[in-house]
Amino acid sequence: xxxERIGDSAIPFSFVSKIWGAALLGAAAALAxxxxxxxxxxxxxxNLQPLFVLGVFGLVYLMTTTLLRVEETKMITxxxxx
Numbered sequence: 001x002x003x004e005r006i007g008d009s010a011i012p013f014s015f016v017s018k019i020w021g022a023a024l025l026g027a028a029a030a031l032a033x034x035x036x037x038x039x040x041x042x043x044x045x046x047n048l049q050p051l052f053v054l055g056v057f058g059l060v061y062l063m064t065t066t067l068l069r070v071e072e073t074k075m076i077t078x079x080x081x082x
Contacts (some may be wrong), residue, residue, distance in 0.1 A: 004012035015070070031058035 003009070033056040037049065065073040 018068045018070055019065065022061050022068065022070075025064050026057040026061035029060040030054070 030053045034049070034053045035053070062073065062076065066077060
């Protein structure tokens with residue numbers, strides 16, 4: 001009944017697999033970046049480490065979705081170019 005009112009709301013498998021793949025790749029890169037930091041740096045800059053790790057995740061996710069030609073990424077990259 002709801003589908004009749006709003007139409008088809010299914011998300012294509014190809015789209016879901018692309019964004020999940022990009023998320024897993026970004027998470028792996030962020031974990032690797034966190035592990036590469038020396039222990040002294042992690043203890044001293046405890047408030048900067050999350051920014052670094054999240055930045056690595058975000059960059060890898062954005063680059064991966066751009067390479068996979070995810071349509072929504074085009075809007076984000078256009079805004080960043082301004």
